[in-house]
Amino acid sequence: MEVDCIKQINRKNTDLVNETIPYGEFLVIDEQGNKMGLMNRKEALKFASEREFDIVVVSPDSKPMVAKLMDYSKYRYEQQRKMREMKKNQHVVDIKEVRLSPTIDTHDFETKVKHAIKFLEKGDKVKLTIRFFGRMITHSDVGMKVMERFIETIGSKATLESRPKMDGRNMIAILAPNNN
Numbered sequence: 001m002e003v004d005c006i007k008q009i010n011r012k013n014t015d016l017v018n019e020t021i022p023y024g025e026f027l028v029i030d031e032q033g034n035k036m037g038l039m040n041r042k043e044a045l046k047f048a049s050e051r052e053f054d055i056v057v058v059s060p061d062s063k064p065m066v067a068k069l070m071d072y073s074k075y076r077y078e079q080q081r082k083m084r085e086m087k088k089n090q091h092v093v094d095i096k097e098v099r100l101s102p103t104i105d106t107h108d109f110e111t112k113v114k115h116a117i118k119f120l121e122k123g124d125k126v127k128l129t130i131r132f133f134g135r136m137i138t139h140s141d142v143g144m145k146v147m148e149r150f151i152e153t154i155g156s157k158a159t160l161e162s163r164p165k166m167d168g169r170n171m172i173a174i175l176a177p178n179n180n
Contacts, residue, residue, distance in 0.1 A: 016057035017072050018045065026057070026067040038064060094124045095174070100150065102136055102143040109146075113153050120158050120177040128164070130171040143171050151175070 016022065026044050028036040031053055039047060044067055048055035054072035057065050096119040098112050116126045128150060130143040147164040151173065158175040165172060 015072075015076075016060060018048070018054055021045075021055065021057050021067065022065075025064040027062075027064050028055070029058075029066065029068045031069045091123060095127050096124050097127045097129055100128060100130045100143075100146055102130060102132065102139065102146055104146060109150070109153075113150065116150075116154060116175070117157055120154070120175065123177055125161065125177070126158065126175040128173045128175065132169050132171070137169060140166060140171065147171060147173055 021041060021044070023041045025038050025040055028039050028044050028047060030036050031051070036047070044055050048069055051069060053069040055067050056070055056072055056075065058068045059066035096116075098116050098119075100109075100112060104112070116128075119126050128147060130147060132140065132143060136143075144164060151158075151160060151164075154175065157178060159178055161174040161176040163173060
């Protein structure tokens with residue numbers, strides 16, 4: 001029985017409830033929040049069953065451990081509801097890629113700028129990529145000019161998170177949306 005309790009303690013995200021609480025001394029707090037004093041495991045379990053509540057270890061790292069009387073299923077439901085609420089309110093930032101070419105035409109360039117601005121307004125980051133094929137790599141300065149013109153065109157709608165740099169045959173820059 002004691003080995004099972006130790007295994008429960010070592011597992012993560014496992015609450016110590018009723019029979020799974022370890023042996024030892026506990027500072028027991030009743031359902032109203034009043035301190036009931038130090039009790040051993042057997043006394044704490046008996047105390048909880050008399051009051052028809054579950055006993056849950058709320059602070060396993062403290063000395064002595066703190067255990068509280070509560071309705072465990074209601075407690076778990078409240079925790080899950082809070083987690084769902086937190087998930088609903090968070091925004092995941094995606095990285096959208098816009099591929100350019102060192103020989104990009106004006107209309108294509110403007111279209112790519114519009115796409116990038118749309119991504120930034122949604123709150124996503126934009127990764128600018130220029131891929132150099134064949135002998136184009138010898139003219140990476142042309143790609144750099146295209147990249148800088150793109151960043152200039154977007155202007156104050158984004159902040160430059162990482163400056164344009166070569167990564168093998170690719171030139172990469174990352175733009176982040178402004179916090180406006």
